Amino acid sequence: xxxxxxxxxxxxxxxxxxxxxxxxxxxxxxxxxxxxxxxxxxxxxxxxxxxxxxxxxxxxxxxxxxxxxxxxxxxxxxxxxxxxxxxxxxxxxxxxxxxxxxxxxxxxxxxxxxxxxxxxxxxxxxxxxxxxxxxxxxxxxxxxxxxxxxxxxxxxxxxxxxxxxxxxxxxxxxxxxxxxxxxxxxxxxxxxxxx
Amino acid sequence: xxxxxxxxxxxxxxxxxxxxxxxxxxxxxxxxxxxxxxxxxxxxxxxxxx
Numbered sequence: 059x060x061x062x063x064x065x066x067x068x069x070x071x072x073x074x075x076x077x078x079x080x081x082x083x084x085x086x087x088x089x090x091x092x093x094x095x096x097x098x099x100x101x102x103x104x105x106x107x108x109x110x111x112x113x114x115x116x117x118x119x120x121x122x123x124x125x126x127x128x129x130x131x132x133x134x135x136x137x138x139x140x141x142x143x144x145x146x147x148x149x150x151x152x153x154x155x156x157x158x159x160x161x162x163x164x165x166x167x168x169x170x171x172x173x174x175x176x177x178x179x180x181x182x183x184x185x186x187x188x189x190x191x192x193x194x195x196x197x198x199x200x201x202x203x204x205x206x207x208x209x210x211x212x213x214x215x216x217x218x219x220x221x222x223x224x225x226x227x228x229x230x231x232x233x234x235x236x237x238x239x240x241x242x243x244x245x246x247x248x249x250x251x252x253x
Numbered sequence: 254x255x256x257x258x259x260x261x262x263x264x265x266x267x268x269x270x271x272x273x274x275x276x277x278x279x280x281x282x283x284x285x286x287x288x289x290x291x292x293x294x295x296x297x298x299x300x301x302x303x
Binding site: 083085086089090092093094096097098101200203204207209210211212213214215216217218219220221 | 255256259262264267269272273274277292293294295296297298299300301302303
């Protein structure tokens, strides 16, 4: 599906030399992204099995096809959240299941959550979102989230200090800096959450 | 309401590591026993409950 989408929108993958390099083994190039996506899919699937009336929130969804990989039952509400221009592109390249919705919003805006129903247990996935937020923005978002939903789970991937440095300094990851700007990458969130 | 960390998944311990080239497999196997080293070199997925 990803290959079809890339072909359809004509995105220039050469902006990500780390993904197109012939030097690295293809398995190495995609390992982190593919395996973390698989783990996050499993978490969502498990949550939905235990909470068939759940709502699933995919933050910074981009053109992610998680809803098709997870295959939630119709009783589950599925919400892909990203900037308005990104969610506007989704219906052009991805089919929309009847229980799946897109929400165009800036996650750092405190207002958008006010319009979101809070009557179901929620599972929230932030796959690849962390480097695009400052620590303050992320903490504020988490506080709003836990105040809004009655119960649920949140899952996200962390980045090593080296990965943050790579995102900030290498030409190969320049396309990732995007609209947030390089200054947003300066303070990685704490990675030592468990000891 | 607070977030409670319920699971930390280190990709250095993922079964899919077995499909990586030998050097990456070895690096992951060496890092896997230590949570600290795993966090330094590999992706970590955290799951919180609230």
